[in-house]
Amino acid sequence: MAGFDNPRETWNERYASPGYLFGEEPNAFLRKQAGWLRPGSCVLCVADGEGRNSVWLAEQGFEVIAFDFAPNAVEKARALAKRRGVSVDHQVSDFDNWPWPTARYDAVAAIFIQFLPPERREAAIAAMKASVVPGGAFLLEGYRPEQVDYGTGGPPRRDHMYTREWVERQFADWDIRVLEAYDAELREGRAHCGMSALIDLVATRGS
Numbered sequence: 646m647a648g649f650d651n652p653r654e655t656w657n658e659r660y661a662s663p664g665y666l667f668g669e670e671p672n673a674f675l676r677k678q679a680g681w682l683r684p685g686s687c688v689l690c691v692a693d694g695e696g697r698n699s700v701w702l703a704e705q706g707f708e709v710i711a712f713d714f715a716p717n718a719v720e721k722a723r724a725l726a727k728r729r730g731v732s733v734d735h736q737v738s739d740f741d742n743w744p745w746p747t748a749r750y751d752a753v754a755a756i757f758i759q760f761l762p763p764e765r766r767e768a769a770i771a772a773m774k775a776s777v778v779p780g781g782a783f784l785l786e787g788y789r790p791e792q793v794d795y796g797t798g799g800p801p802r803r804d805h806m807y808t809r810e811w812v813e814r815q816f817a818d819w820d821i822r823v824l825e826a827y828d829a830e831l832r833e834g835r836a837h838c839g840m841s842a843l844i845d846l847v848a849t850r851g852s
C-alpha cells in the first residue's frame with residue numbers, strides 16, 4: 646500500500662509542499678483539554694509534524710520537547726516557533742529511536758499517531774506511559790475504525806485505529822479523566838478535513 650513501504654520518505658514528501666498540511670492552529674482537543682497540564686510543566690509532543698501543537702503549548706508557557714521523523718516537518722515546526730517567538734526543543738527522530746526515558750515528562754501529547762500498527766501499539770503506549778512522571782498526564786486523540794468509511798484523514802486501515810475498549814485497557818492502571826468517542830467535523834489544514842470518527846483520552850498517572 647502506498648506510504649506504508651517507505652513511510653518516512655512518504656511523509657517527508659508530503660511536507661515538502663508549501664504551507665502547513667494540518668494548519669498552524671493547535672488541535673481542538675489539545676486546546677480544550679490543556680487545563681489538565683500543570684502550568685509551566687514539561688510536555689513531550691510525539692510525532693508532532695509541523696509543530697502546530699508544540700508551538701501552541703510553548704505559547705501557553707509550557708516547556709516543550711517535540712519530535713517527528715520527517716525532516717521537512719521539523720524544519721517547518723522550527724520556522725513556526727521562530728515566527729511565533731517561542732522556544733521548542735524540536736528534534737528529528739523516529740518513534741523507535743526516541744530514548745523514552747523513565748518518568749521524565751510531566752505529560753505526553755499524542756495527537757493522531759495512527760502510524761503504529763496493532764502489533765507494536767501496546768509496547769509503544771507502554772513506553773510513552775512510562776516516560777510520564779507520577780501525577781503526570783497523557784493526552785491522546787485518534788481515530789476510531791469508522792474513520793476509514795469517512796476517508797477524511799488517517800491511514801485507510803481499520804486495525805490502525807483505536808476502539809474505546811482498547812484505549813480503556815491501555816490506561817486501566819491510570820485514572821481516566823476523559824474518554825470520549827464521537828463524530829465531529831474537523832478543519833485541520835488540508836489533511837484532516839470533514840466529518841471524522843474520533844476518540845479522545847485524558848488520563849493521569851497515580852502519584
Ligand SMILES: C[S@@+](CC[C@H](N)C(=O)[O-])C[C@H]1O[C@@H](n2cnc3c(N)ncnc32)[C@H](O)[C@@H]1O
Pocket residue numbers: 652656657667672691692693694695696697698712713714715718738739740741755756757758759760
Ligand atoms: C497525522 S500526522 C500528525 C502530526 C501532528 N501530531 C499533528 O497533530 O499535527 C502523523 C505524523 O506522524 C509522523 N510519523 C509517522 N511515523 C512516524 C514514526 N515512526 N516516528 C516518528 N514520527 C512518525 C509523520 O511524519 C506525521 O508528522
